[in-house]
Amino acid sequence: MSVRLDGLNTLGIPARAEEVITVTDTRTLARLAPRFREEGMIVLGGGSNVVLGADIRQPVCLMRNRGIRVEERGPEVAVTAAAGESWHGLVRWSLGQGYQGLENLVLIPGSVGAAPVQNIGAYGVELDTRLDSVGALEVASGEMVRLSARECAFGYRSSRFRLEPGRFVIAEVTLLLGREGYPVETGYGELSLELERMGISRPAPVQVAEAVTRIRRRKLPDPRRVPNAGSFFRNPRVSGAELAALQRREQARGRGPLRTYPDAGGSVKLAAAELIDRCGFKTRQEGGVRVWRRQPLVLTNPGRRAAAEVLAVAEQIRSAVEEAYGVRLELEPDTFGC
Numbered sequence: 001m002s003v004r005l006d007g008l009n010t011l012g013i014p015a016r017a018e019e020v021i022t023v024t025d026t027r028t029l030a031r032l033a034p035r036f037r038e039e040g041m042i043v044l045g046g047g048s049n050v051v052l053g054a055d056i057r058q059p060v061c062l063m064r065n066r067g068i069r070v071e072e073r074g075p076e077v078a079v080t081a082a083a084g085e086s087w088h089g090l091v092r093w094s095l096g097q098g099y100q101g102l103e104n105l106v107l108i109p110g111s112v113g114a115a116p117v118q119n120i121g122a123y124g125v126e127l128d129t130r131l132d133s134v135g136a137l138e139v140a141s142g143e144m145v146r147l148s149a150r151e152c153a154f155g156y157r158s159s160r161f162r163l164e165p166g167r168f169v170i171a172e173v174t175l176l177l178g179r180e181g182y183p184v185e186t187g188y189g190e191l192s193l194e195l196e197r198m199g200i201s202r203p204a205p206v207q208v209a210e211a212v213t214r215i216r217r218r219k220l221p222d223p224r225r226v227p228n229a230g231s232f233f234r235n236p237r238v239s240g241a242e243l244a245a246l247q248r249r250e251q252a253r254g255r256g257p258l259r260t261y262p263d264a265g266g267s268v269k270l271a272a273a274e275l276i277d278r279c280g281f282k283t284r285q286e287g288g289v290r291v292w293r294r295q296p297l298v299l300t301n302p303g304r305r306a307a308a309e310v311l312a313v314a315e316q317i318r319s320a321v322e323e324a325y326g327v328r329l330e331l332e333p334d335t336f337g338c
């Protein structure tokens with residue numbers, strides 16, 4: 001008998017799998033290694049960054065192991081959280097303990113175990129700057145291994161886990177957090193503005209979290225009410241020469257310059273939302289799959305349509321952006337059985 005996955009993906013896609021196995025401890029995970037190898041079992045945490053096909057043929061492993069432990073490391077604390085813990089829950093818990101470092105990453109849906117997969121980031125902070133190591137099942141050997149941050153090969157919304165899918169299943173994540181006095185990151189434009197509005201000039205980490213929470217609640221759809229998977233596309237990076245050509249083209253069209261942000265490696269990051277907006281998609285407010293008006297990088301699925309329909313809308317957007325800007329947007333969520 002197949003199992004419905006509708007409630008296990010925040011896009012609300014109607015989907016089924018032949019089998020769902022809930023993992024609540026590491027020993028069970030290790031025992032599943034042959035099934036990962038032989039049946040290509042897939043892993044789901046909170047299902048907030050996936051697009052699922054209607055019939056998932058592989059068994060699905062649902063990570064639900066729990067637990068948090070703390071170890072003193074000089075001026076810092078090493079916090080190890082099980083993959084099945086809620087990411088937002090961990091951020092709230094860490095702030096409650098007086099630990100600092102995760103405040104900018106508050107309210108990101110999903111599980112701790114998925115956080116390293118795309119090196120989650122928001123409001124000027126990316127996970128890799130807080131991560132010590134990852135404990136994972138190495139599928140080929142069936143052994144539990146520990147990967148240092150360097151071995152995770154983190155990049156912009158990317159990691160070894162994304163580049164080598166199926167090779168590791170993350171069982172736990174160890175973060176290095178600060179105590180009182182650890183610097184807070186408030187350079188992100190919208191965040192500094194919000195703190196200003198709140199009348200706070202030297203914010204404590206909980207106040208940074210509060211400011212981020214306010215912005216996110218205003219700007220993003222709550223997946224419990226409006227099905228969505230957050231940003232549907234990654235922000236593209238272009239070279240200086242490509243950017244100059246793009247800006248010239250925008251000027252010739254009588255438009256203002258595109259927003260740009262510096263990116264590691266000498267390239268420049270563009271805001272995909274702005275490209276989508278300039279292609280006129282903000283007004284796509286009808287139908288089962290829509291563009292979120294307050295943030296056009298987010299596709300919503302109020303009609304709870306199948307993956308094919310969601311991906312068809314995504315493709316329309318990608319084609320329009322490519323035609324207008326010569327930039328091919330990459331999908332951010334992972335697709336399974338599509």
Ligand code: FAD
Nearest residue numbers: 045046047048049110111113114120121122170229230334
């Ligand atoms: P899932 O969707 O279950 O899985 C995502 C991928 O990770 C899949 O490939 C899955 O196989 C793999 N995976 C899951 N668990 C494991 C594991 N234990 N071991 C190995 N692989 C695993 N992302 C950001 O970076 N920044 C944001 O600010 C942000 N905001 C969001 C806002 C909204 C409203 C929504 C809906 C999404 C947002 N996201 C954001 C995207 C998403 O929440 C994150 O990527 C999150 O880390 C996904 O967690 P999950 O448990 O839901 O992963």
Ligand code: NAP
Nearest residue numbers: 121122123124187188189190219229230231235261271295
């Ligand atoms: P925004 O503030 O409207 O800005 C648009 C884009 O510009 C962002 O994606 C961001 O890139 C980039 N940007 C803005 N200011 C920047 C700065 N000072 N330095 C570097 N890059 C800057 O973005 P938003 O959609 O409301 O999201 C706010 C934050 O939450 C972003 O960090 C975003 O990544 C994160 N977020 C992510 C998701 C997701 O599903 N992945 C969903 C919602 C929000 P970056 O994305 O690289 O930061």
